Amino acid sequence: MISLNTVRIDSVAEAPAVFEVAGGDFGGKLMVTRGTGRAVREALAEALEALPKGGVLYVDTRGVELMDYSFADEALGVLVSRVAGGEYGERYLVLIEEDRDLLENVEASLRQRSLAITRVDEVGGEPSIVGDLPSHLADTLRAIMDAGSITNADLAKKLDLNHTACNNRATRLSKLGLIHRKIETAAPGGRQYSYERIA
Amino acid sequence: MSGVLTLGSLDPALAAATRVKGEPVVLDLRSVKFVEPAGICGLAALLEFLIPRSEEVSVALSGRDVPAYLERMNFFQLFGDRVKTNVDVASLEERQRHNPGTLQELVNFHTEVEIPGVVTRISEILENRGYRLRERVAICSTLSEICANAAEHGASEDGFGAFAAVQAYNHIVSGARRRGEEVLVAIADGGVGIRETLSQNEKYAEHTTTDNDALRCAMMMGVSGTGELGRGGGLALVAQISGRAGGSLSLRSGAGRVTAYHDRKNSRTVPEFPGTFVRVSLPRKLETPPQEGP
Incomplete structure (x- = not known):
């Protein structure tokens, strides 16, 4: 069972909700395997459900050095697919990540699923799209x-x-x-x- | 057995092993002068196959370097009490265990949960050896993907799970002689093999007529036994990573062996043997020295 205490979520009024993937007890800088991806996805889903309708959860992966395909697909591919399937109502995901190699596996997973996620370099930064x-x-x-x-x-x-x-x-x-x-x-x-x- | 213990040089032994019916077996490795990770993983899978099928399995080695290397790679720790050998293992244990090129000694694993620990340790070693983040990511994600495949599909009748080994060389081991370094990643499992796994998915019926067809198909993006969306990306990305680095991904399963380079794939038929063997070569290009002026 993943405790939300392990995840930094800033939900102060007006401030965006940010989930730091490398900040939890999941694997630090190295995110590998579907099992780890599943644990991160469950924590992300919990944070997403806690948002008010129309809320945006920023998923910050900038502290992660390595994310293999299996992790990327299980943590982000599956979650984005559920968001697109309407499972979380009008709640949204945005990836905070720089344009670097790490995105390759996120991109590959979302392309497999014909899905996409909004990406920003930082909260308030210029948005772009990762995926298909x-x-x-x-x-x-x-x-x-x-x-x-x-x-x-x-x-x-x-x-x-x-x-x-x-x-x-x-x-x-x-x-x-x-x-x-x-x-x-x-x-x-x-x-x-x-x-x-x-x- | 030729001078290099690799996956290919084990073929005659793998073929002979399937004919063993209880009699004692001697695996003669006395001509081996060099062992690469795919060789040690293949040897481990071969022994796991032979031990329950033979009254007594012996491994014959010669010289000092190969037994010492096998000892440093934890081979005798894993097999010392299950096979007979002409080597005095106790004397080898007294030697210094330091082996700077070894990124992962021969390790036996059964589940995905064991993989992050292995990957973290290798990443630290690579960082200390001055590998750039990009290079570390290539090596670690290759290892994690193929280990995860082995953990998922490698459940074997003999119950040994899978073996992995990783070694860095300060020269190029595979292919033509050229300047550079190379990391070799190897995995062997005793599972049902790639053709049977893909056969579970009717979509690939035409691609599973032979083992080589199945191996080529398994390297394509999105191909998996379950057909579940998002699955089947790992191996395709490992092929891309190794191809981009100028290396290769080699799969051996059933009676097939396919090696993928950045621009081509080679297939050949090999003696039928249970399980799947993976060898990934990741050459490391050295920085070009500054050109001298005229």
Whole structure:
């Protein structure tokens, strides 16, 4: 049983929830095997479930020196797949990691699963994507990230798409856990969707 | 037996072992002058196969260097009381045990839980030897992936689990003579083998007609016996890591042996033997010395 006391989670109001993977009792700098990956994933899932709806859990792997494929797939691949499957409601994952070799195994696992995760160098840093995202979805995501927050109508205009196609793309991104998708009431008596970046 | 104890040079012995029906066996290694990790792991798996099938197993060695190396690699600690030998092991034990190139002595393991400890120890040794992070990651992730495969699929009838050994050389051991260093990682398990594991997945029916077909298939991304999403990435990445470093990944299972280099794969048929044997070569390119001026 993994105690959350072993994990540094900063949940002070307004401050982001950050899970330091190398900071727990899992394996320090060397993260190998599915067994270790499973333990980390269970602790991550617990931290994710503790977040309010719409919350973002930053997974900080910067202290890890080595992450083998088995670990990466079991800890992150499986978890991202469950987030995309809606298991944690509207709660999101963001990876804090620099652009280095370690990402290769995370990338390989997510590509196997046709999934992707948002990555930042640090909290508040410029987001990018690790994993597999078709180019039309990547373009849509980039437009949402650039805007920070944008309505479906504005996004459709920006991407030169009809509203339905635009909404379909954003719905897919939202299901993958890469953006927030909100329904807003629009006068008169209508409703419109708006999208927000998660990091 | 040729002068080098490696996986290939054990083939005649592996073939003969499958014909043993209780009689005493002598494994004549007197011509062996050099032992590499795949040789010692192969020898360990061979002995585990022979011991329950033979009245008495003897290992004949000659000279001092090979017995001393086997002793330093913990070979006699693991097999000393189960095989007869012409070597005075007690005298070898008195020698200094220091062996700077050994990253992992012959180790017997049964479960995945034992792997992080092995990897951590090797990473520390490599760090002390001046290996860069990138090189350490390549060696350690190679070892952890193939050990994990052995722990998962290596459950054997004889119950010996798997053996691993890792050795660093200050010269190139595999292939053409060239400047550099090399790390060899080897694993041997007594499990059902790669073809039978992949046969559990109907998707690969066409790729499991022969052992060599199955071995080639197992090196592809996402190929696994369970077909579970996300599985079957480890071996493909080990092939990529070794290929990128200018080395190779060699798999021996059943009657097949496939070696993958960065640009090609070689297959050959070998004597049928239970279990799976893995050998990974990771050459280390030395920094090019600064060129002298004209």
